[in-house]
Amino acid sequence: MKSFPQSALKALQKPALDCASLLVPTSLRSDWCREWRAELWHVRQACNLTGEVSWQVERSITYFCLGAFPDALCLRWHSWKGFTPPEPLRGSPVKCILSLVATVACFYVISILTPGVRTARRLAWNHAYAGVVLIRNAEVTSHAATISSRQFQGWAAGKSKYFDGFAFYRIAQRPVQLWSSQRKNCKIAYATSNLFSLLGVPLRFASQTASSDENLRDAVLSDRVWRKDFDADPNIVGKVLHVHGRGFRIAGVAPRGSWRLPERVDVWLLEPDSAVRTGSTGYVLAHLSSAGEVEMWAPRVFIKAYGPHDSELDLLGVSLDQKVPPPLSVFLLGVLLAFFALPATASVSMSEYGLISHKLTWPTRLRRWGFLGAKAALVLIIAYFASFDLACAYATLFSPLSVYLHLSSCFLICLAGLSWACRDQRQRCPVCLRRVTHPAQVGLASQTFLGWSGTELICAGGHTLLHIPALPTSWFSVQRWLVLDGSWDFLFAR
Amino acid sequence: MACDAKLSHTAAMILQAIDAGFVYGFSIMEMTGLPSGTVYPAMRRLERDELISSRWERQSIADAEQRPPRKYYKLTAAGNATLESSRRRYPLLERLIPSGEEKPV
Numbered sequence: 001m002k003s004f005p006q007s008a009l010k011a012l013q014k015p016a017l018d019c020a021s022l023l024v025p026t027s028l029r030s031d032w033c034r035e036w037r038a039e040l041w042h043v044r045q046a047c048n049l050t051g052e053v054s055w056q057v058e059r060s061i062t063y064f065c066l067g068a069f070p071d072a073l074c075l076r077w078h079s080w081k082g083f084t085p086p087e088p089l090r091g092s093p094v095k096c097i098l099s100l101v102a103t104v105a106c107f108y109v110i111s112i113l114t115p116g117v118r119t120a121r122r123l124a125w126n127h128a129y130a131g132v133v134l135i136r137n138a139e140v141t142s143h144a145a146t147i148s149s150r151q152f153q154g155w156a157a158g159k160s161k162y163f164d165g166f167a168f169y170r171i172a173q174r175p176v177q178l179w180s181s182q183r184k185n186c187k188i189a190y191a192t193s194n195l196f197s198l199l200g201v202p203l204r205f206a207s208q209t210a211s212s213d214e215n216l217r218d219a220v221l222s223d224r225v226w227r228k229d230f231d232a233d234p235n236i237v238g239k240v241l242h243v244h245g246r247g248f249r250i251a252g253v254a255p256r257g258s259w260r261l262p263e264r265v266d267v268w269l270l271e272p273d274s275a276v277r278t279g280s281t282g283y284v285l286a287h288l289s290s291a292g293e294v295e296m297w298a299p300r301v302f303i304k305a306y307g308p309h310d311s312e313l314d315l316l317g318v319s320l321d322q323k324v325p326p327p328l329s330v331f332l333l334g335v336l337l338a339f340f341a342l343p344a345t346a347s348v349s350m351s352e353y354g355l356i357s358h359k360l361t362w363p364t365r366l367r368r369w370g371f372l373g374a375k376a377a378l379v380l381i382i383a384y385f386a387s388f389d390l391a392c393a394y395a396t397l398f399s400p401l402s403v404y405l406h407l408s409s410c411f412l413i414c415l416a417g418l419s420w421a422c423r424d425q426r427q428r429c430p431v432c433l434r435r436v437t438h439p440a441q442v443g444l445a446s447q448t449f450l451g452w453s454g455t456e457l458i459c460a461g462g463h464t465l466l467h468i469p470a471l472p473t474s475w476f477s478v479q480r481w482l483v484l485d486g487s488w489d490f491l492f493a494r
Numbered sequence: 495m496a497c498d499a500k501l502s503h504t505a506a507m508i509l510q511a512i513d514a515g516f517v518y519g520f521s522i523m524e525m526t527g528l529p530s531g532t533v534y535p536a537m538r539r540l541e542r543d544e545l546i547s548s549r550w551e552r553q554s555i556a557d558a559e560q561r562p563p564r565k566y567y568k569l570t571a572a573g574n575a576t577l578e579s580s581r582r583r584y585p586l587l588e589r590l591i592p593s594g595e596e597k598p599v
């Protein structure tokens with residue numbers, strides 16, 4: 001009875017030939033298919049003659065079928081007159097760079113497609129909540145709304161040394177008419193129109209175009225409501241929802257995880273300062289001026305304010321800026337630490353011993369160092385995207401945990417990537433940058449101290465031979481390159 | 495193609511294998527130990543350069559043996575001359591695939 005891998009491999013073989021045949025020019029296709037099918041029959045017969053019926057046999061036959069692809073490509077290239085097929089990529093520097101670029105592209109696409117990561121990046125670039133303080137009554141310990149709209153209007157109209165902007169919001173539970181017939185009880189935040197700009201939170205789908213109907217005020221949906229009740233409609237902006245019979249134009253969607261203030265909110269209704277209802281209590285947000293930032297050295301600060309009739313008010317300003325370092329700083333710190341730790345994990349020497357007698361030309365040297373630099377740069381870009389993706393996937397945005405996760409993953413990816421880049425460089429021919437191949441064990445371990453014992457690898461282009469000692473000794477401690485002279489030419493077609 | 499043109503070691507091995515009587519793709523693979531993805535494209539290039547030529551086996555022979563017909567390859571005059579120069583260039587070639595080791599077709 002055939003195992004699953006065996007059946008799966010067998011099922012792959014003929015479709016692989018059919019797919020490869022599509023690459024063959026039409027005039028040659030039937031002849032090509034006939035030859036490959038005949039060869040496949042003979043390969044199978046030969047395998048059956050050996051009496052082995054295992055998945056390894058099916059694997060060998062499948063490898064044989066996969067060889068049809070280079071053959072088909074070869075015929076296709078021959079059909080294009082004047083076209084020179086690219087040299088095989090195996091071990092070439094081009095393949096290495098292409099693989100790294102593909103990895104960068106993968107992580108970039110992941111960060112674009114993952115909503116949490118995208119939001120985190122946008123918020124980080126916009127410095128959301130930087131310099132924003134939530135002001136509340138110092139005598140009230142809970143997160144209840146304590147500031148009256150009248151006090152807010154007084155502060156917003158006046159001048160302050162420490163604050164250069166104020167915003168206000170109050171929460172109410174209201175039935176909202178989302179669609180023509182659908183009504184839903186939502187938590188509404190009646191907020192001043194500058195709320196999101198003061199917080200530094202960019203709205204999704206926000207457009208600068210004003211409503212055609214001047215009577216319509218703007219509304220902002222939470223990410224949850226937008227997904228649940230509007231099926232994540234990307235054309236949501238401009239549609240109208242009704243609260244208490246009054247229409248509001250949807251101006252955007254607040255990104256997920258961007259609301260870090262008291263009370264969960266479903267919909268924000270934005271109104272000018274003058275329209276804030278008198279007598280209501282809510283939350284006041286203030287943006288620190290440069291003088292205020294100097295004074296706000298602690299996460300909380302007591303504020304003495306004067307209310308109506310010069311009455312004194314004891315207020316508490318709570319910083320919403322979590323003072324976590326920006327992602328770029330965390331990334332740069334991770335890179336710096338990785339560079340410090342690199343010599344402990346990999347040899348940073350490029351082993352130019354043996355090349356001293358045969359000086360490489362300047363363009364060759366530049367190409368070699370440029371290749372190493374390109375690899376290191378691409379590794380760092382991979383680390384930047386991958387560590388940010390990890391931090392956002394497993395921790396709350398801008399929390400200390402996300403910073404630690406970001407820093408540690410960035411450090412580890414950079415360290416592993418840079419170590420690989422150094423190791424890979426040491427195994428590449430200094431002349432053509434191809435990886436040396438065909439390892440051959442030379443000498444005997446018992447002769448280590450009397451003669452040469454180790455591994456020899458050769459450049460497929462016939463430029464160099466690499467000696468790696470089996471056991472480093474005082475006279476042969478590191479690998480050495482031997483530049484092959486013209487007497488080796490007969491082994492290589494150039 | 496000029497007979498003194500430098501062939502790669504792989505191409506020279508394939509020419510030597512065909513000369514030694516391994517005249518279809520799979521037998522060349524078995525003799526040289528090269529994978530199908532190397533042997534078949536190399537044979538296309540050799541055929542394009544007119545160093546080898548191919549012909550299909552007669553259907554009646556294949557039917558008699560109850561198998562699909564094979565495509566056979568043989569060296570052209572230019573291929574023979576190139577193989578001679580390759581043997582001088584790669585002295586170990588004949589030791590790897592001795593020419594006397596004829597294989598019945």
